[in-house]
Amino acid sequence: AQKVTQAQTEISVVEKEDVTLDCVYETRDTTYYLFWYKQPPSGELVFLIRRNSFDEQNEISGRYSWNFQKSTSSFNFTITASQVVDSAVYFCALSEAARDDKIIFGKGTRLHILP
Amino acid sequence: DAGVTQSPTHLIKTRGQQVTLRCSPKSGHDTVSWYQQALGQGPQFIFQYYEEEERQRGNFPDRFSGHQFPNYSSELNVNALLLGDSALYLCASSFGANRVAGYTFGSGTRLTVV
Numbered sequence: 001a002q003k004v005t006q007a008q009t010e011i012s013v014v015e016k017e018d019v020t021l022d023c024v025y026e027t028r029d030t031t032y033y034l035f036w037y038k039q040p041p042s043g044e045l046v047f048l049i050r051r052n053s054f055d056e057q058n059e060i061s062g063r064y065s066w067n068f069q070k071s072t073s074s075f076n077f078t079i080t081a082s083q084v085v086d087s088a089v090y091f092c093a094l095s096e097a098a099r100d101d102k103i104i105f106g107k108g109t110r111l112h113i114l115p
Numbered sequence: 116d117a118g119v120t121q122s123p124t125h126l127i128k129t130r131g132q133q134v135t136l137r138c139s140p141k142s143g144h145d146t147v148s149w150y151q152q153a154l155g156q157g158p159q160f161i162f163q164y165y166e167e168e169e170r171q172r173g174n175f176p177d178r179f180s181g182h183q184f185p186n187y188s189s190e191l192n193v194n195a196l197l198l199g200d201s202a203l204y205l206c207a208s209s210f211g212a213n214r215v216a217g218y219t220f221g222s223g224t225r226l227t228v229v
Contacts, residue, residue: 037220042222043205043223043225044221045158045220046220047218047219047220101148101170101209103158103218105158107156108155108156
């Protein structure tokens with residue numbers, strides 16, 4: 001069955017510190033997509049990244065980086081030099097795109113960046 | 116270019132009532148999906164509409180129904196409201212074959228059932 005686990009429910013760090021959000025997933029399929037979304041207080045889900053199961057390259061985008069490891073079924077997200085504007089709830093998600101179009105979300109990690 | 120638009124933004128209903136939520140997809144998108152997000156939880160898939168038909172459905176009772184119009188906009192209807200239906204309802208739109216990869220989410224409708 002599909003499942004996404006975000007073990008960290010809430011994290012607080014001081015501004016400019018680096019922070020890593022953990023994500024572990026379960027799937028029976030060999031073809032799937034992994035996502036990270038950001039949800040600010042406004043409620044809108046903001047797309048951050050999509051990675052397909054055949055692309056294990058790590059990615060860096062500005063202060064954001066992602067570490068995808070199929071061997072451990074993990075897709076972790078790191079924010080470098082955090083800023084107050086990074087405060088939000090972050091969701092890791094999975095879709096077995098070969099099977100259907102729905103996205104399975106984790107329960108989210110609430111990130112507080114303290115000034 | 117307008118993104119996904121949802122209305123209303125907030126709504127308060129009484130238990131047992133019926134509610135209709137509306138979604139206008141992003142320009143150029145033809146597929147609409149609905150998600151329910153309870154407080155402190157991740158969004159859960161309700162159903163998806165494409166070509167005016169329900170294409171997929173999540174694990175939600177028949178009290179949840181929907182519709183898609185020729186202009187691709189969509190409605191989510193919930194009958195016989197329960198207190199547990201209180202949640203943020205998110206609409207996501209996408210286009211054609213690239214449905215999952217190309218999701219754009221709206222800001223949601225926050226429904227409170229009292």
